[in-house]
Amino acid sequence: MRKVVAWLFYTLDGVVESPDVWQFDYDDEMGADLAAKQESQDAVLLGRTTYxxxxxYWPTxxxxxGFKKFINSTPKYVVSTTLDKVEWENSTLINTDVAGEITKLKNQPGKDIGVYGSPGLVRSLIADGLLDVLTILVHPVFAGSGKERLIPEEDQLRRLELLDVTRGSSGTMILSYRPV
Structure with a gap:
């Protein structure tokens, strides 16, 4: 069975929104981790906003x-109940029975299915028990209040098992977890 693997930028105070505002350094360790993830994937899930x-941006x-080549050529499955169509090359819209459709993708032969950005989608995957690995790149910054966090305060307790830790030269920690 294929795994669904998410890769998110994250602040010390748990913010995932607008990394373009607070993600200052992209170090070699982050690049190596991203390249390894891409090598192990042959499909990508995207939420509406990220899509x-x-x-x-990426087509031009x-x-x-390297990421441009990967993201443009890889089949993309866009999860949205508000979009009517998707036009980016190699994109397919999933707008009904999202959990069922993602389960079908996981059961198909192939490599892992990546999720980049798309924190709302990641939250749904966690809630539906469909996320197999969560990699967060914790940046040494506080984004402050009023920003979107990965898991809202009212969510239930969820246990994770640490799979891997890498310290980047910029001070960013790359942490990979598996839901327990």
Whole structure:
């Protein structure tokens, strides 16, 4: 069975929103971890917001050539109940029976299924028991109040098992967990 593997930028106070505002350094260790994740994946899940932002950027991006090649050529499954269609190359819309459709993807032969950004989708995957690995890149910064956190305060207790730790040269910690 394929695994669903999420990769998120994260602050010390748990913020996942707008990393373009607080994610200052991208070090070699982060790049190596991202490259390893890409090698082990042949599909990507995206939430609506990430899809809309990335579909307008990555097809013509001049930076991040390695990720550009990966994200443009890899099949993308866009999870949204509000979009009517997706037009980015290699994109398929999942807008009904989301948990069932993702379960079908997991049961197909292939490599892992990546999730980049898309914190709302990651929350849903956790709640539905569909997330197999959560990698958070904890940046040495506090984003402050009023920002979106990965898990809302009212959510239930969830245990995770630490799988891997890497300290980046920028001070960012790359932590991989598996839900217990």
């Amino acid at each position: 809309e932002e990335w579909a307008g 991006a001049e930076k991040g050539i």
